[in-house]
Amino acid sequence: MKTLNFSFSTKLTFDDYVHDHSFALRIIPPDTESQKIISCSLNISPSVITKQTVDAFGNNVTAGYIHSDHRFLDFDIKGTAEVDSSKHNIFLMPCYLYQSEYTNPDDELKEFYSELKDNCTGKPSDRAVYFSDILSDLIEYKKGVTTTSTTAAEAFAMRAGVCQDFSHILISLLRMDGIPARYIAGLAFCDGETHSWVEYWTGDHWEGIDPANNCPVNDDYLVISMGRDFRDCAIDRGVMFGRYTQQLQLVRSVLT
Amino acid sequence: MTQQNIEQFTKPVGNANEINELLRRYGVKFGIYKNGVFNEQFFPFDPIPRVISSEDFKSIEKGLVQRVNALNEFLFDIYHDKNIVKDGVIPENFIYISKGYLAQCEGITPKNRIYSHISGIDLVQAKDGEWYILEDNLRIPSGASYPLIARELTRIAAPDAFSENEIVDNRNYAKLLKETMDYANCGGVSAILTPGRYNAAYFEHSYLAEHTGSVLVQNDELFVEDNILYHRTYSGGKTRIGVLYRRIADEYLDPLNFLPESLIGIPNLMEAYRSGNVGIINAPGNGVADDKGIYYFVPKMIKYYLGEEPILKNAPTYLPFYDNDMKYVMDNLGKLVIKDVAEAGGYGVVFGSDLTKEKLEEFRKTIIAEPRRFIAQEVIDFLDLPILNNGETVMRKADLRAFVLSGETTKVWASGLTRFSRNPDSFVVNSSQGGGFKDTWVLKTST
């Protein structure tokens, strides 16, 4: 068990005024068996009334709407959590066994799996570790070659990507192997941005694995959101109107 | 009234030209894109009514209420405990591979637990008089407005036909719809959401709005604030919407929860819905229940949830997914109709009898490779209906879309949309393929 202080901030800046801006943030970490949120405060600027709901995957959703003109949207969150990765979450949604938009394998990825298939023996945890080992040798961790909309198949074809891509490829392999798997967005000690890793179903509970670092998930990982793939977990999604042509996003996260 | 009596109704009611002229005047149109150009067409009306005896209708009515109630139970179960899967009645992958299943809807319970408020169930009558269910439409079934206005106008053009025959008045559809909408209302005004006037069914959207006293809205007039859906009024104010009868598909409904590139959706609508602040008609995620693959299991659902025997039959259907069925399909491919479960609107339907030997063999391989993708059905010997073609009576294939409304109770509208094909060889009765429609008479109980 470990007590973590976390903070996370995002600055969205537009090059012209926007209005009628609806947004949905998945930024307040959920209370689960393996993490208790002791305190948490969210600040949003410009000030706006927001509402909280919990989505189908168990994520906290903060929804808001800004009618009037504005040129930025900042939000930051600070809090304390107790993380205990020896305790396990035991609720399984059956959809996690099935491929989703970002994890759907193409022929190449299917072929790759069928070559590995014979070596896949033992418990789900053995197989997850096996896949993660293979990926860490095969895929280069490289920034800038993929985007948030790159699929597992696309990243696999390039043999390169960031944590999001490692997660998608691993999830795709696990699901092909008949093991339910889900995407996790969160904070970890490893970097100053948001991180992503994978949870797989052992048969009676969820277990975390970090394919980008090829290591098990321990008490230094704070879950912010989870889902079938990145699309269910985006930290912020928004729709706005105006003549802006670009938006700039700055993210900073700290975990101590 | 027996079948014998029904057969006397083969004469046109009123003058076809006069009625079509009236339909024109009242703007009964549907939009159609041809070569990228938008045109509005008048939906041709055939003056020979389809007549359903009161006995027949009573049994159809009972069967449809039973079916829709079971489908609503199924939708609740799938998005909550999934007992029907756990108990092995439906294989798990039939649910989660279906495009209509939306994981985002897990755990959401709509007001009064009703998912399919307006169900359009397509039936055909076989030559032996038996009715078969062809398809369930639990997303946004359209077409009720056409017979509704046609009846209004036929009564003007041919009053005698209605005074001499004992026909159930079908002009209560708007009232039934309004009751259904009010029952799903979570506080606020009722609204119908249309993608705009260039949608094929725009006439229907605006006609139903007029007759239910709802506001007809487009997405840019709506916004979600504090997880409440509002209509922005012309003077800058806002009006709360309590129920949204949306005529756009699930994927486009909320760009923050579904397709991010949707330009016709309402951001955060799903948050308002999840919070119980607005009713959505029909519930998002219903596609899992009207999937062609799930269709096979509806009779089993009726037994499972209601403990009853199904009153209405499915067309005999085989799932190549099951070994026994695969064997039958392989042995009888030439006489079956094969449907691709991922396709809709008449696409992906292949009649084995239309295929050459080589094509048949090719298709055989495709089915073996992807058994979950197809269903196979016996070809039903449709009862043809008379239609008037250049002053001559000819026989054509026709189906019936029955409308079932689920509010405080489940009710079947005593009418429906009878569509027929123009082409004598065609089974396709889609309005976009040049077909027309008829009035559907349900006779009152004979005294």
Place this chain on the structure above:
Amino acid sequence: MSTISKEHSDRLFWLGRYAERFFITLRSLDKLYDKMIDDKQGYKEYLSYFGLADKYSDSKDFIHSFLYDESNPNSAAFCLERAYDNGIVLREEISTKTLSFLQMAKDTLTNSQSKANIRLSLLPLKDILYSFWGSVNEHIYDDEIRNIIYIGKTLERLDMYMRMKYPFADVEKEFIRLCKNLHRVPKGTPYRYNTNYLCTVVEVLGTQNDYELYSDKAIKSLEHLFEPMEVSL
């Protein structure tokens, strides 16, 4: 109807304008028909009201274009099509019955083309239009919303009358009619008049002399009538 969007209120305004422009165009062409019995070139003056060049081979050509040519933005057919375009999205506000009069008008106009006596075959259009307005009056229950369509109608009429150099007495009457409608609009709503521009119209229409000299200024001011007021601190 308990709530109406900006889009629909604008549609009502333009439905009012185009339905009225259609009606006035039709009436003017009817008068021209009569005039051209004696004077074949009688249509030239009409063109000059709208600053249009005479590219018509004869009076028949002119009449045909101004009645039926949808590519001519000053034709009756064009105005009616625009009125219908606005009406079609207002079904639940104005009713299917009201809309049916626009459909009938379209059909009557189209069918008149093939008739031997066009002027005679256009006569029922007047009845249809009066029915249309009666139906509008019947079906829009909310006074504030009904008023928007009448603002469109009366503003269009004043504009057309001034362009066509109607006698001062007629124009003055129509201006008073418009003002009555304008005063019904609550402050802060989109069809509230801009005082500055309304004052200009009042000044120009103060005397017959000013009207004859400065009607252009009044026409221009009408264009800007609903622009938001500039707020000075």
